[in-house]
Amino acid sequence: MNVVPIRELARHVGETVTLRGWLYNRTAKGKLVFLQVRDGSGICQCVVFKPNVSDAVFQAADKLPQESSLIVTGTVRADARAPGVPGGYELDVASLEVIQRAEEYPIGPKEHGVEFLMDHRHLWIRSSRQWAVLRVRATVMRAIREWLDAHGFIEVTTPILTPSAAEGTTTLFKVDYFDDTAYLAQTGQLYNEAGIFAFGKVYCFGPTFRAERSKTRRHLTEFWMVEPEIAFCGLDELLEIEEQFVTHIVQTCLRQNAEELKLLGRDTSRLERVVPPFPRLTYDEAIQTLQHIQAQLQAGQIVRRADGQPLQDIPDPSLLDITWGMDFGSPHETALTQLYDRPVFVTGFPTAVKAFYMQPYPDRPEVCKSADLLAPEGYGEIIGGSERISDAALLEQRLREHGLPLEPYAWYLDLRRYGSVPHSGFGLGVERTVAWICGIEHVREASPFPRLLNRIYP
């Protein structure tokens, strides 16, 4: 039995091969039955022609329900008419064995609603679009480790059960920890900062948890984040690392997932433009730009990008209200990113709206050495990063200003007492990155089993 993955069928034209998989769709046409068979690597059309097979095989093929498991053997031939992934090749069936006749399958080839699909997420991941997205996700995760490992970073795992908030503001999931309370980690950053003093460059990569009551296309309560941290690194160097890193991820997906991106209908020319340098905008400039865009919109003018193209998603001008000192909302991010053809850095946010550990500019302490990287096409912030405060006294002062207790941060303050150095790091959200690369509407489809507000099944 010459079992071949569908992805490699092109190399076996003329040979007799066996496919093992599941029936994705079936079209019967008299003496011809077209079976679209998935095997996990792709989808292949298997043609059952009545005169070529036994009556038993033809009967089995003719009545086979969707998602039945089967083993099918036949001759590979090239045919431009053959649909599938990658398509263009089909199997002229000689024999077929049904492993299990599936019960009536709930997910049909027509459209379904979000709630129904999410209730059937365990089955939905078999559908070709979901399959493609999750394969891109696997590439993104592989590319992340590839790049970091190749650039001298050490993966140091950080705890998921943690004793307290890193940034007092965000809501955490509380769990019983014997007779005490613990929280699910929302970041590994503080532990990474300990790691760099041992290893120089480290990263953690795993799930993080936010108990925010957010219900938008950009939010999950459990999502994956990679957080690199680098000793002897300032903000400018950090931005160069980030743009190289993101470029590697995007370009790897373009190389390795061309088939998946095609299936998703992604305009890959927009991803091909993702190469360094990414535009850098200060917060001050961004505020001016946003106020200018709002004024243009309110005057009924068309807002144009640098290349002369008008903005595609026209935001409601009233949502663009912003004055110096305010953090960006998502309408601001959407408006800003539309001006550029690649991700854009915004640096130097007001110290007051950012986390306590971010290094203020010495000559201008009201802004800090922070940088967000905003993805194009409305996918929002995919990276948040900063240079960290390296001076113990200043860090302690900032903790006090944020009303945070010093005791839980004693070990963190210690790091500034034994060989403190300037250092920087960032966190990249995997699902937002995947959603952007795939061009999908909602981050929930970028996770195999997404956890959302009001959604923890299946």
Add this chain to the structure above:
RNA sequence: UCCUCGAUAGCUCAAUGGGCAGAGCAACCGGCUGUUAACCGGUAGGUUACAGGUUCGAGUCCUGUUCGAGGAGCCA
């Protein structure tokens, strides 16, 4: 937490101003040698989310509840 919208067949949706509950897909039966979400003919499929109210009469109007979707805030 707030704003907007929604819930009718397994799924996606329709049902004029309150007047017989309907279609496509899926399922089942039949037809067809190139289908691409095939097509053609047929069968079956309903406590209109739940509770109450108005009315001769409610899927439709009113009140409440539950669940869902999109967005805001917050964030990656």
